[in-house]
Amino acid sequence: xxxxxxxxxxxxLRRGTVVLACLRLLxxxxxxxxxxxxxxxxxxxxxxxxxxxxxxxxxKQGHLVSEWNTDEVRPRKFYRTSPAGTRLAATLTDDFHTIxxxxxxxxxxxxxxxxx
Amino acid sequence: MIATLTDRYLDAAMRGVxxxxxxxxxxxxxxxxxxxxxxxxxxxxxxxAAEHAVLTALGDPDRLAARYVDRPLQLIGPRHFLDWWxxxxxxWAMLVPLSALGVAIGQLLIGxxxxxxxxxxxxxxxxxxxxxxxxxxxxxxxxxxxTPADATPTAWDPDSLPxxxxxxxxxxxxxxxxxxxxxxxxxxxxxxxxxxxxGLDVSFLHPALTPxxxxxxxxxxxxxxxxxxxxxxxxxxxxxxxxxxxxxDLGFAGGVVWLASQGSLINPAFFTALVPSGxxxxxxxxxxxxxxxxxxxxxxxxxDVLVKARRRTGE
Numbered sequence: 001x002x003x004x005x006x007x008x009x010x011x012x013l014r015r016g017t018v019v020l021a022c023l024r025l026l027x028x029x030x031x032x033x034x035x036x037x038x039x040x041x042x043x044x045x046x047x048x049x050x051x052x053x054x055x056x057x058x059x060k061q062g063h064l065v066s067e068w069n070t071d072e073v074r075p076r077k078f079y080r081t082s083p084a085g086t087r088l089a090a091t092l093t094d095d096f097h098t099i100x101x102x103x104x105x106x107x108x109x110x111x112x113x114x115x116x
Numbered sequence: 117m118i119a120t121l122t123d124r125y126l127d128a129a130m131r132g133v134x135x136x137x138x139x140x141x142x143x144x145x146x147x148x149x150x151x152x153x154x155x156x157x158x159x160x161x162x163x164x165a166a167e168h169a170v171l172t173a174l175g176d177p178d179r180l181a182a183r184y185v186d187r188p189l190q191l192i193g194p195r196h197f198l199d200w201w202x203x204x205x206x207x208w209a210m211l212v213p214l215s216a217l218g219v220a221i222g223q224l225l226i227g228x229x230x231x232x233x234x235x236x237x238x239x240x241x242x243x244x245x246x247x248x249x250x251x252x253x254x255x256x257x258x259x260x261x262x263t264p265a266d267a268t269p270t271a272w273d274p275d276s277l278p279x280x281x282x283x284x285x286x287x288x289x290x291x292x293x294x295x296x297x298x299x300x301x302x303x304x305x306x307x308x309x310x311x312x313x314x315g316l317d318v319s320f321l322h323p324a325l326t327p328x329x330x331x332x333x334x335x336x337x338x339x340x341x342x343x344x345x346x347x348x349x350x351x352x353x354x355x356x357x358x359x360x361x362x363x364x365d366l367g368f369a370g371g372v373v374w375l376a377s378q379g380s381l382i383n384p385a386f387f388t389a390l391v392p393s394g395x396x397x398x399x400x401x402x403x404x405x406x407x408x409x410x411x412x413x414x415x416x417x418x419x420d421v422l423v424k425a426r427r428r429t430g431e
Binding site: 031032033034036037047048049050052053056057068074075076077 | 140141143144145147148150151152155170173174175179180183184186
């Protein structure tokens with residue numbers, strides 16, 4: 001199978017986990033670029049042009065609240081998870097665990113004699 | 117001061133965002149871009165290269181703006197595509213043949229030449245097809261943009277499944293078409309010998325129709341019957357039989373149109389005898405209707421059988 005097909009399946013699987021990661025990371029307020037770095041550092045591959053619109057959408061839905069911080073030289077918009085966002089994060093986390101358990105119970109497809 | 121690439125990028129992106137959100141969005145996006153550039157410069161890039169790389173990664177500003185405001189980047193998306201396509205096909209199937217037919221009848225009645233009749237019918241059919249597609253698509257593009265992104269598509273239930281297609285050559289079909297052909301031949305013979313309307317001693321078909329023309333007609337009718345019987349025996353319409361059927365239909369319709377254009381299909385005396393006051397006018401109208409009926413029925417048969425044959429071979 002070609003790498004690009006592999007990559008597409010991985011992206012499909014990971015879609016949605018970025019939302020969960022944002023909601024949980026933003027219990028501590030943070031701004032766009034710092035969050036982007038944090039996500040990528042923690043293994044959630046995210047592009048700037050996906051993350052910024054995503055933050056806006058979550059804010060519009062009431063899962064995040066935002067506030068401008070003008071204390072520093074460069075004014076930045078800080079996002080924080082709202083109570084509704086916290087509830088959503090809990091639901092998503094539970095669901096993720098359920099799926100992970102269900103996957104563990106699936107028949108294994110360990111390739112024989114191939115790299116681990 | 118010369119506008120930087122970032123300024124130009126922000127201008128371009130903000131054009132696609134509602135006025136009320138612009139200030140806030142632009143300030144945030146600028147801060148984010150500056151943060152990213154700064155990080156790259158600290159990693160050793162030149163400022164110009166860093167700016168270029170960051171903006172390249174952000175991508176087309178119109179696309180970014182569309183993501184910010186959840187604007188669809190397709191004319192008609194998957195939610196509405198099927199409804200659009202079904203409606204368009206339905207309207208095409210109704211409007212295009214009807215308008216072509218209407219134009220053809222009008223043209224024939226004002227006595228246009230065969231070339232003008234065909235030319236006008238085709239050009240009207242084309243423009244009706246294009247207009248239908250345009251307006252339906254425009255309406256759906258508006259619907260796409262006015263329905264919220266999380267609206268569900270039109271509900272579907274199994275009752276709307278199409279009926280299974282009947283076998284294309286049933287015995288009933290065969291008997292019906294053979295009876296029709298025999299009746300038609302009988303009426304022609306009756307007309308030539310006794311006269312269509314008993315007691316009125318004139319034939320409906322032109323008396324100048326030579327026996328050769330009538331013989332030709334019977335050959336065509338016999339060929340039609342033969343093709344139908346062969347199709348029934350084969351159990352389906354093969355492509356070869358469909359083409360034979362098309363040729364027979366073409367021969368019949370061509371003969372009728374040719375005779376009508378020569379004024380030697382219908383007996384003018386028939387209508388003068390039937391309606392003494394308006395004979396020629398009635399004759400003209402009836403002649404037109406006969407020609408159009410023959411052409412439409414033949415075309416329908418040709419297409420119907422070709423579609424059946426293609427469906428069978430396609431399976």
